[in-house]
Amino acid sequence: MLLFTAMLVLLWAFCPLTTAGRLRTLHVEYESTGMNFTAARNICQSKYTDLLTEYNEQINKEIVKELLEIPNLDVHSVKWSDGAAVTFFNLTGNCGSDCCAAMKADKEWDSVNCTITKPFVCFDKGYTKYIVIDKKKSWFEAQQDCRQNDTDLFTIRNVSENENLETAKDSIWIGLQHRKIDKSFTNFANQSLFCIYQGKWYQSIKSEVHAVCYKSYIHVSTHEMSWEKALDYCNASGLLRIESKDDQIETEEELQRQNLSEPVWIGLRQSRLFGFWIWMNGPNVGNWTNWKGGRQPEHQISHHCGVMEKVDGTFKWADKDCRSKFRVLCEIR
Structure with missing residues (x-):
């Protein structure tokens, strides 16, 4: 599932979010995806007051708070073990609150409880290739094993890397971990946020791909x-x-x-x-x-x-x- 497709589906699935305030409301315009600054601003000025240009972590928190209010929608924090940005995403299923990704033979990633033991894949020491370790360990044990050898669990950054990774008959751990977040979640630094709605994964809001408009009262x-x-x-x-x-x-x-x-x-x-x-x-x-x-x-x-x-x-x-x-x-x- 490509990120672009995932975001488009999210546009169709939900109405624009509105964050409440007495003198100003914020509105996320999903149809602005991919537009330049001028086009996004035109949308905001035609429907509200203007484009919000001081986008910051507090505004992101307000938007995620609204997401958490949508019935039957879960918001998850998704990250790679080595700290890389989530630029490619192919996860299916949802094991619950604290889960890790295992690549299956069909190249899709399955959401699995991190304590289950599986073979795993690490970077080589030059972080240019991968090494499949045919020992069954939990995700956290696999992470520790890779790091003891001065590497980390493998990160998949694009379709090509996903297709080229050779898997065993059984699924293997890769470096992706996700956890469900709730209203107490406040640490948005270096976090990629995804939503699960009706069993499917969608990328959440990113300031660089959506227009955040404001309406002033x-x-x-x-x-x-x-x-x-x-x-x-x-x-x-x-x-x-x-x-x-x-x-x-x-x-x-x-x-x-x-x-x-x-x-x-x-x-x-x-x-x-x-x-x-x-x-x-x-x-x-x-x-x-x-x-x-x-x-x-x-x-x-x-x-x-x-x-x-x-x-x-x-x-x-x-x-x-x-x-x-x-x-x-x-x-x-």
């Missing part, structure tokens, strides 16, 4: 206005409220994506009588705040409307005269 006005006009402008969707550090980070990233550094109105308003601050389209300002100077503006001497303002390279909340004119941040749904 933050709208930035193109023109400036007073805070009262901003309230009318945002209408039913409401001026933006920031309830948490995650909301703050997403808002900052959206302002940076749009190259904005000047103050922008948000949904903060102060009670002229009592001095407390509220969000116009939501709850009172809670325990999490991000005021300039580390505390909210002092009652009686403060202005009564709130902005996001860049201070020493980072965005903070600040009070401004409600009659001042700035661009506006609205929430959209």
Whole structure:
């Protein structure tokens, strides 16, 4: 089973994944496989907001978390004993949680419990050829045996290497190992992820072959206005409220994506009588705040409307005269 075919089948098998967030969602567009940057970005802009360009391990974790929520789908971490990237894959079956690959006479790989004893195949000392060892050992014992001779269990990198490996009548251990992962899985470094759905293996998401799009729920006005006009402008969707550090980070990233550094109105308003601050389209300002100077503006001497303002390279909340004119941040749904 070629990786390309496996990925195409995955496209047909599942709807695009969506990772949840209050102010932004991520969407994996499987049909973008093989497209260049411009084509992938066009897909994202036509369906969402834009192509996500800051793809990182955290985003990968969010996507895998979504995969783990799909009913009857198992996600597995797959790796070669010598640490090589998984560039060719021909595994069938699923022995359970911790399994190893054995090549059969038909050149397919079988998923087998690693404790079962089998003959095995090692690299030679130059890592250019292979040596079949006709001794039955568990996968881990076979790995140790190869490594004691300054080599490792054999890695198969392409169709040619797979076809050229001569096997005995019985299946033999090769260097591939896989284990089922769960929601507690966090170590994504140097991991190849594959899914099992309805008994078949499919390659999971890779940033270099799929477009990861984002949809932002933050709208930035193109023109400036007073805070009262901003309230009318945002209408039913409401001026933006920031309830948490995650909301703050997403808002900052959206302002940076749009190259904005000047103050922008948000949904903060102060009670002229009592001095407390509220969000116009939501709850009172809670325990999490991000005021300039580390505390909210002092009652009686403060202005009564709130902005996001860049201070020493980072965005903070600040009070401004409600009659001042700035661009506006609205929430959209």
